[in-house]
Amino acid sequence: MTIPSASAGSASRPDLCVELALLLALATLWGASYSFIRIGVETIPPLTFIAGRTLIAGTVLLAVIHWRGLSLPRERAVWSRFLVQACLNSVLPFTLIAWAERTVEAGTAAILNATTPIFAFLITLLLTRHEALCLRKTVGVLVGLGGTILVIGVGAVDGIGRDLLAQGAIVFATLCYAGAAIFGRVFKGLDPIMPAAGSLMCGAVLLLPVSLAVDRPWTLMPSWESLLALVSLSVFSTALAFVLYFRLVHTLGAVPTTGQAYLRVPIGVGVGALMLGETLEPTILAGCALVVFGVAAMTIPARRRS
Structure with missing residues (x-):
């Protein structure tokens, strides 16, 4: 799980x-997570499932760090940032989505969850302005969202x-x-595995006490299928995915990295068709084409004129 670092803005074509x-790998890992979670x-129970996800994934990354002969940062300021990242990237969104999906249909939830690039674009445009935004990226954000709606099914919009x-x-x-x-x-400047492991461990520390108090996990009788899904989700769609995520935030930028929210929708639909026998609608191919076009517009830099 050694992902070499690269500097943003200086990448060659290769x-x-x-x-x-x-x-694409990140989108695949997170696209498959929908089936694992289901x-x-x-x-x-969702709360215990999420707590186990963060604990297992964080433990795996700690083992990899030890195997590589590295150690986590010890500065209090760095761990404070890990804690903030954990709240934004796992504790709050995981819990809110798990609670909401008790009543919200999956298609509607997927469309709402796929608006991450729009929020990242607006925050960048109106507040941080840390990345150069242009008409091409704007078109990419909107086209990608349209493709997402086609992939999930236009009827899902009716539930909003x-x-x-x-x-x-x-x-x-x-928004988180x-x-x-x-x-x-x-x-x-940090190896991508450091914020991935640190934020996941912070998330586990926050979620585990709540899980123990609310769900009393020792009384549960989970099936082997659920346990296998939990392990697969934790190792591949969380531990490995978080390492890729933190690398891409620095190499591609925040807005292009959130573009995988569009890509993971058709991937998630495809994985669901293979693993769960779900049917594919005719509009999915058109939606996939729009998603690919939108993500390309968001991520591929324009050629500089000499």
């Missing part, structure tokens, strides 16, 4: 191809507005994801 491949929460409290919780979770991508820039 380096850019590597970063785009990693972005299988896992069948016999494991029916349960405002739960849907508002998903929107706030999405956008803030996490932008805040993640403060870890520039």
